[in-house]
Amino acid sequence: MRGGDPERVALPAGAAIRAATPADLEAILHHRRRMCEDMGHRDAAVLDAMVADCRGRLRRWLEEGVYRGWLVEREGAVVAGGGIIVSAWLPNAADPQDRRATILNVYTEPAHRRQGLARALMEEMLRWCREQGFRAVTLDASDDGRALYESMGFRPTPQMRLDLTR
Amino acid sequence: MRGGDPERVALPAGAAIRAATPADLEAILHHRRRMCEDMGHRDAAVLDAMVADCRGRLRRWLEEGVYRGWLVEREGAVVAGGGIIVSAWLPNAADPQDRRATILNVYTEPAHRRQGLARALMEEMLRWCREQGFRAVTLDASDDGRALYESMGFRPTPQMRLDLTR
Numbered sequence: 502m503r504g505g506d507p508e509r510v511a512l513p514a515g516a517a518i519r520a521a522t523p524a525d526l527e528a529i530l531h532h533r534r535r536m537c538e539d540m541g542h543r544d545a546a547v548l549d550a551m552v553a554d555c556r557g558r559l560r561r562w563l564e565e566g567v568y569r570g571w572l573v574e575r576e577g578a579v580v581a582g583g584g585i586i587v588s589a590w591l592p593n594a595a596d597p598q599d600r601r602a603t604i605l606n607v608y609t610e611p612a613h614r615r616q617g618l619a620r621a622l623m624e625e626m627l628r629w630c631r632e633q634g635f636r637a638v639t640l641d642a643s644d645d646g647r648a649l650y651e652s653m654g655f656r657p658t659p660q661m662r663l664d665l666t667r
Numbered sequence: 668m669r670g671g672d673p674e675r676v677a678l679p680a681g682a683a684i685r686a687a688t689p690a691d692l693e694a695i696l697h698h699r700r701r702m703c704e705d706m707g708h709r710d711a712a713v714l715d716a717m718v719a720d721c722r723g724r725l726r727r728w729l730e731e732g733v734y735r736g737w738l739v740e741r742e743g744a745v746v747a748g749g750g751i752i753v754s755a756w757l758p759n760a761a762d763p764q765d766r767r768a769t770i771l772n773v774y775t776e777p778a779h780r781r782q783g784l785a786r787a788l789m790e791e792m793l794r795w796c797r798e799q800g801f802r803a804v805t806l807d808a809s810d811d812g813r814a815l816y817e818s819m820g821f822r823p824t825p826q827m828r829l830d831l832t833r
Binding site: 550659 | 699703706708710713714716717720721724725752754755756757758759760761763765771793796797801802803804805806807808809813816817819820821822823824825826827828829830831832833
């Protein structure tokens, strides 16, 4: 619906971005599962459990607006998607806001890759963040996504993680 | 109180770690302010506003257990501290948990540095995370803190951030 707007990233013919609704829950869970698969997680039981564990919370967060999703449709089918979680946080001197926006679940079906769908989704999500007054947005980059995010101005953060299971 | 336990990091004589209570709100806010100052934020008005903006939420989070704090006392004075925020998240294949632990506000008063207080606080916080069943913990490392965190096994994450104010 927005491919013709000159300020927006051009989408291929027949593709359009729309906001997700709670009715899109399963499409979003599918993207989350496929994204994990692309990152090397192939144990079907683990992926089944992950999807099951996400379903209730994601449904509630979609209904409450804690999770915002966007989907690319092409000829009636959802072929890509991405989402944002808005969470409460403590302000600091560099970012005085008491909430944070985190992008996640960015996924494009393999047959529809390298056509700008993820970039268009990202631009749509960043526009929403700006409209909402967010001063920054973070994400966890997959190896496949890093070049896109870098090209859009994303930079590494000083976040560090300790695996407590080892 | 725990300096004599051989499994724990030795604290200097007269120093003890205790859990924070809501009555420690101002000490924790003081640490957060000083930490921001150490990271180069020197505008008193910005720091005042940050502390004011944090106060209500931090009080509530301390009362609700969303924020857990630990403090080092030495001769009756609080000389260091650190905290953990527990927040809801979506499980993924690598981390099936529906909540995350984030360490923050790690601060030692300048006169008490280089005596192992921050390391002892970190060990205490990691022990709590393990007891609670967390499989991982993250933090945003300051330049001053990075070597300590690396020595404890923390590693950089693929998190990226876009500044939307530029």
